Amino acid sequence: MNRPARIDTDPAQPSPWFTAGEFLRMRDAGAFAGMRVELVEGEIVKMMPAYLAHGEANLTLAARLLAAVGQAGVIGTDVLIAVSDKTMRAADIVVAAQGAPRNKALSANDVMLVVEIADSTLAEDLGAKLADYASAGIAHYWVVDLKGQIIQCMRAPHDGGYDDRVVVRFGEELTLPDGRRIVGL
Template sequence: MNPQIIDNHGSISAIKVMPKTQPPVKLRLWTIEEYHRMAEVGILQPDESVELIAGQIIKKMSPQGSPHAASIRRTDRVFSHRLTEQVLIQKQLPIQLNDRSEPEPNVALVRVDPLDYADHHPLASDIYLIIEVADTNLQIDCQIKARDYAQSGIADYWVLDLNHRQLHVFRQPTPDGYQSEVILAEDASVSPLQFPSCTITVSELLPPVIES
């Protein structure tokens, strides 16, 4: 409803209120070089848990609980046993997607490198599969990171949802995001795109249910 104004003669007229338009917020995006420099000069402290995602420095969520850590261990063990010598498995180590993204996914399956990537972090072209383990950070993993991974051409991206004991499988990357998202229950099976003969049950990646 528009506000009204009464003049000295008692006449009432409406005031047409023009909608307020807010200018778009412009973010100052950081490059990987600037990100590393901030760490070198002490702007970012060594114990700060942060990642550079799409030019933004994102603080990771609360410290890992036991179920989160257990899931990373189980995921590492499953792929280590099934894909021995075929991949290098990274756990919470950096990958470089472009000049503005250097995330540290919980698990990444990357190409075997004879130098173990001593001279550079794995690039998007080196990555077979990225897996994030989500408890308190499901929205970040399924939205912010998913968009960045898709724009970087990561063909296979999984988010393990601990709270609902299910797996989000993102595929068909485009500049606008992933065109396919399938949610699998814990009794469902899935295979990495690059290794179709490697069949995994979602429950193998989840922490065991502990009866109270």
């Protein structure tokens, strides 16, 4: 039988809706089946389905990364990354270390590169997501701007941002974290 419950909160100390641990337990229990969601500062945020251009760019770049990285890392798409105890981001493409866990959210230490594909999400990808990934210590972050046909490659996270940013046009070479190069989109 269900009984009413009261949750006491101190308004002077607002708490997030959910912690990363609670979010992961809900995810593992199937609460988000058929949905793409992230946890952002304690709030569960539904992500919009992507258009074909987003999917094509995601697949093309993931395939190029897979060919270049080989046995040095693992490539995944739509991968959960634990950014903080209140934020879990779902990255479009991740290059992770070989020993990264396969059946749980990745930590920043597992991640070598995060790529976000932006068709309608450029402001978010260069704003809140950039700050989250930098704060978590993600060393390399790329934002693929489909409309502008450029890829912003960032490295050296510092104070919620990145110290080094290079803009690469589609068709030009990208430098991977280990120094190898691939042709971008």
